């Protein structure tokens with residue numbers, strides 16, 4: 001891939017999982033960011049252990065050659081919480097802007113079961129026409145607020161949410177304006193659609209509107225167990241649904257080629273949450289970095 005176009009980051013979720021703070025609670029902020037840099041990454045997303053004051057956080061990242069490229073933001077438009085969402089979004093955006101990030105990765109969390117004990121493959125929520133209208137209206141507004149700051153909003157399609165499947169992403173993209181982008185996550189696309197082919201089709205379809213990429217690999221045998229035992233999203237994660245690129249079932253070579261051929265400019269973020277007691281985060285970060293060097297030439 002073209003090194004002038006693409007930068008490589010890693011998310012702290014492999015070290016400490018903000019969805020299940022007990023996973024990796026022993027790992028400190030300084031250890032996390034030092035190991036990211038040592039493994040050869042130049043960017044990071046933001047985790048709950050990171051200082052929230054840019055004046056404190058920025059020098060601690062600068063000294064390690066790391067840059068913040070994004071931080072997760074939960075929206076609640078479908079359930080009618082527009083004013084609160086926009087208020088909190090504005091604070092979040094200002095923090096990211098001060099950190100030098102230009103992308104704000106959001107997920108519509110109304111009715112989401114991603115943090116619950118419900119069976120992720122059987123009990124995902126669906127939006128009514130009115131909930132779709134409220135969501136699209138909200139995201140169109142976020143995009144305007146972000147543009148005024150020179151930033152862009154993207155939607156993270158996610159297991160257990162109302163915007164998970166290809167059809168749901170299609171509906172979201174059709175209802176929103178072209179300045180609302182997509183955060184393409186390989187792991188969630190594969191998990192939801194069940195095949196490499198469908199995962200790649202989603203990527204190809206929305207290339208002009210993808211402005212941020214999460215690189216997550218999947219273990220098929222754990223997805224089969226999640227289906228068989230009707231497990232929740234988080235129970236699956238604890239058992240090892242996800243791993244780093246090169247360690248699971250996804251072939252990332254076509255992912256890199258499609259992005260490169262299109263001339264994708266932006267960040268690719270290794271994001272592979274698993275139990276750090278079972279999968280040492282530094283070892284897996286090094287493994288991911290090596291795989292990306294070998295297959296993407298980055």
Ligand SMILES: O=C1C[C@@H](O)[C@H](O)[C@@H](O)C1=O
Pocket residue numbers: 013018019072114156185188214271273
């Ligand atoms: O981008 C993400 C953030 C996490 O909190 C989430 O659960 C994970 O699966 C993901 O893709």
Ligand SMILES: [Co+2]
Pocket residue numbers: 156185214271
């Ligand atoms: Co992701």
